[in-house]
Structures are given as C-alpha cells and as structure tokens.
Amino acid sequence: QVQLVESGGGLVQAGGSLRLSCAPSARTLRYYHMGWFRQASGKDREFVAAMTWSGDSTNYADSVKGRFTISRGYVKNTVYLQMDSLKPEDTAVYYCAGSLNYYGDRLSGYDYWGQGTQVTVSS
Numbered sequence: 001q002v003q004l005v006e007s008g009g010g011l012v013q014a015g016g017s018l019r020l021s022c023a024p025s026a027r028t029l030r031y032y033h034m035g036w037f038r039q040a041s042g043k044d045r046e047f048v049a050a051m052t053w054s055g056d057s058t059n060y061a062d063s064v065k066g067r068f069t070i071s072r073g074y075v076k077n078t079v080y081l082q083m084d085s086l087k088p089e090d091t092a093v094y095y096c097a098g099s100l101n102y103y104g105d106r107l108s109g110y111d112y113w114g115q116g117t118q119v120t121v122s123s
Contacts, residue, residue: 002024002025002112003024003112004023004024004098004112005024005025005115006022006094006095006096007023008021009093009117010118010119010120011122012120013121014121014122017083017084017086019081020036020080020081020094020117021078022034022036022078022081022096023075023078024077029076029077029078030077031100032077032098032099032112033100035096035110036070036079036094036095036096037095037096037097038095039095040091040093041092043092047061047105047106048060048064048068049069050103050105051072053100055071061105067086068083068084069082081096083119086121088122089121091120091121093116093117094118095113095116096113097111097113
C-alpha cells in the first residue's frame with residue numbers, strides 16, 4: 001500500500017502557472033500508473049491526466065490538452081502536473097491517484113488517492 005501526498009496548490013491569476021507534486025509517503029511510485037483528477041465545488045470529480053509507470057504513454061482531458069503536462073521525477077518517482085495558461089475554470093481540488101494495474105481515465109481504476117490540494121485561479 002502507498003500513501004500519496006499532493007502539494008503545490010495555491011492562488012494564481014488567469015494565465016499563470018502552477019506545478020503540483022504527488023509524492024509517496026514511503027516507497028516509490030516507480031511501478032505505479034499515475035493519474036491526476038480534479039473536483040470543482042458542487043461538481044463530480046473528473047479526469048485530468050494520466051501516465052503509465054514507464055512514462056511511455058500519457059493521456060489528457062480535452063479541456064487541459066496543450067496546457068497541462070504530467071511527468072515523473074527521479075526522487076521516488078514523484079509525479080508532477082505542470083499547469084500553464086491557467087483559466088478560472090481550472091479552479092478545483094486536485095487529486096493524484098495511483099494503480100499497479102490500471103492506466104486510464106476512470107476514477108474506479110485507481111486504488112490509491114491523495115488528500116487533494118486546492119488550486120484557485122482568479123480572473
């Protein structure tokens with residue numbers, strides 16, 4: 001079992017950038033497929049981006065394609081979400097999720113979730 005900890009959220013003006021991090025409390029995310037999801041106030045949680053454990057495949061929601069980038073680092077294979085050209089509609093709590101067996105855009109496919117980090121984009 002792995003515990004995930006997100007960080008990097010905050011308040012930013014429209015057009016700005018933020019980088020979210022998702023780190024394991026222990027172990028490494030080396031063999032985990034990873035995803036980012038978000039949940040705006042009053043709405044369902046939705047898919048944002050995903051990456052295979054090897055990094056050879058990534059997938060993005062249409063709403064963030066070309067603006068957000070998912071990647072992995074070298075320390076414990078921490079996963080990042082680089083968010084550029086932010087819009088007010090990107091405001092949400094962002095969650096990272098991991099699975100040893102599933103890669104894709106379904107919430108139910110992921111076994112491990114972080115506690116979320118708030119991203120607020122002002123207009």
